[in-house]
Amino acid sequence: MGTVEKCDFCPDMIRQGKMPACVSGCPMDAIYFGDQNEDAVTNASGVTVRFSQLLEDNGGYRHLEELGTEPRVYYLPPKNRKYPVPDMKSPGKEKKHIEMDMGNMQM
Numbered sequence: 001m002g003t004v005e006k007c008d009f010c011p012d013m014i015r016q017g018k019m020p021a022c023v024s025g026c027p028m029d030a031i032y033f034g035d036q037n038e039d040a041v042t043n044a045s046g047v048t049v050r051f052s053q054l055l056e057d058n059g060g061y062r063h064l065e066e067l068g069t070e071p072r073v074y075y076l077p078p079k080n081r082k083y084p085v086p087d088m089k090s091p092g093k094e095k096k097h098i099e100m101d102m103g104n105m106q107m
């Protein structure tokens with residue numbers, strides 16, 4: 001059995017001037033990587049965009065941001081969602097959505 005480990009942002013790859021394996025291996029160019037302080041991120045095709053603009057234009061968010069651990073991974077919600085975006089600041093509401101979805105599956 002393997003052991004779950006936390007993402008370390010592939011420092012060995014970065015020192016070699018390469019992108020992390022998850023970025024370069026993503027066939028949909030969906031993963032961007034970069035330095036938050038430089039406000040620039042790049043995907044596997046070499047497309048570089050302003051990080052802050054990417055988050056603003058796409059509603060970027062961090063999981064459990066309210067815990068104050070300053071996570072460095074951001075997520076962009078899908079477009080044309082089938083279900084409403086969960087209210088991340090009210091975990092109870094999010095749970096309600098999940099319960100509703102499960103209820104629909106049992107019908």
Ligand code: SF4
Nearest residue numbers: 007008009010020022
């Ligand atoms: S491949 Fe991606 S997810 Fe895995 S450690 Fe490297 S940066 Fe993190």
